[in-house]
Amino acid sequence: MRFYNQSEEDLDLRLMFPVGNIPGSLYILDPNFDYYEVLADGERIDKHLRFSYDQDPNSFEQISDLSYLSDAYGENELYDLNRDTKVRLYTFGFELDDDVDAYLELTSKKDLFLSGDLSFFAKEDNKLEFGFTRGLKQGQIAIINDEAIDLTWRFQKGDERCKGVAYIQDVREMSLEEYVLTIRKNTLISDRDWFNIVLACMGNYLDMQERSACFIDLGMLDSLEFFTMCWFEYELEIKGGQTLVNTVEAPLFPSLNLEYEPTLYEFCYLLSPAGIWRDLEELEIRINTDYYLIDDGMGFVKDEKGYSLKLGQLPKGELEFGLAENIELTKIDHGYQRTFWLFLFPIASFVIIAIIIIAILLINKIIRKK
DSSP: OEEEOOSSSOEEEEEEEEEEEOOTTHHHHOTTOTTOEEEETTEEOOOEEEEEEOSOTTOOOHHHHHHTOOSSOOOBTTTTBSTTOEEEEEEEEEEOOTTOEEEEEEEOSSOEEEESSEEEEEEETTEEEEEEOTTOSEEEEEEESSSOOOOEEEEEETTEEOOOEEEEEEEEEEEHHHHHHHTOOOTTSOHHHHHHHHHHHHGGGSOSSSOOOEEEEGGGGGGGGGGEEEEEEEEEEEOTTOEEEEEEEOOOOOEEETTEESOEEEEEEOOGGGGGSSOOOOEEEEEEOSSEEEOOOSOOEEOSSEEEEEESSOOSSOEEEEEESSSSOEEOOOSSOOEEEGGGSHHHHHHHHHHHOOOEEEEOOOBOOO
16 A cells, blocks of 8 residues: 655554454464564564454455444443443352253343353243253353342253252352453453454344343354454554555465365455555456466466456455366265365465465555545
8 A cells, every 4th residue: 555645744644454354273373473564665564463353254344344343342232231241150060960951940131141051042031941061060151130140940851850959159250351351262362352352242142122131152252263353553654745655465374175176275365445445546466376276257367477367446345266286176075064274274284375375466556535
C-alpha cells in the first residue's frame, strides 16, 4: 500500500491489517510470527497481535469483521453480561455404577449455564435438565446469575430410576472475565480480545429477542480457534508531503483435501480487504510453483515460474485455487470428509511447503484519497 500525505502536517496512523484465520496448530510452526513482516519503505517495523471473533473465516466483510475488534471490553445488555458479571462454578462429585446416568434438574427463567461435561440437555418452559457424561467421577457447570438456585438430582439405569450419589465438591465465585480466562488455550490472545471473542461466540447460542435460560456447550470452544481472526496492529508516521510504501508479507498455508488422488492443496487468499481503497489501477497476482493449478476460475496464465494473472480492477470475492502434482485428479470415495489443515502436521508441512514454493505477490498502485 502506498500512502501519500498531501498536507504539510505530519501524520501518525494506527492501522489494523487483517491476517485472517489462523488455527492454533500454526502457532507451533511459527509461535513468534517470524514468517510475517510489516515494512515501511522496506524497513521492518513493530507489529502487535490482535484477535477478534470471525463468524465466516472464508471471507472478509469490512463492517462485520471490524465490529468484533474493539479496544473496550464488550457487553451484552439483554443478558447483563460484562467483565464483572458474577459466575458460580460448581464442581460435583459422583459415586455411581458405570451404567448409571446422573441428571441434574432445576428451574430457571434467565440464567446461563456452561459446561463441557454434559451428554444431554433438555428445556421445557423454565424447567431444565442436564445429563452428565457417563463414567465421570467429577463434573462442572458454570452458572451465570445473581443468586443461588435449588439443584435436584435423578439417577437412571436405562429407563429405570435407581440409587446414586452426587454432591457438591466445590463452589467458586468469580467474575465472567476471570472464568473466561480459565478456558483460554492460546496465550497469545490478550485478556480483552479473548473475552470479546467468547462473548461474541456466546451470542450465537442466546435468544436475542427475549432473555431466557440457555445452555452453552464448552465443547464449541475447542473449535473456536477456527473462528478467530488475527490482525496486525501497527503505527506509521508520515511526514508532510511524504509518500510511504507499507508492505505486509505473510505466508499462505493450504488445507489438504484427501478426497482426491493425488492430494489437492487448497488455498484461500483474502482479496476483499483491498476493497476499502478507492483507486486500484493495476493488480498482478503471481503463483510461483512447480505444481499444477486446479480450478482457479480467474484465468491464470502458465509461465516459466508458475502462473500469473493481471487485472485492471479488484475481482469480486476471494482468491481461491488448488494445487496438485498432476493435472488429472481422481475422486476417492472414503465415505466421509477428509479435509485437513496442512499445519496440523508440523513436520510434514515444512517439507510440502518447501516443495510447493508458493508465493503470491500483489503489485498495485493505490492512492488513498480524502
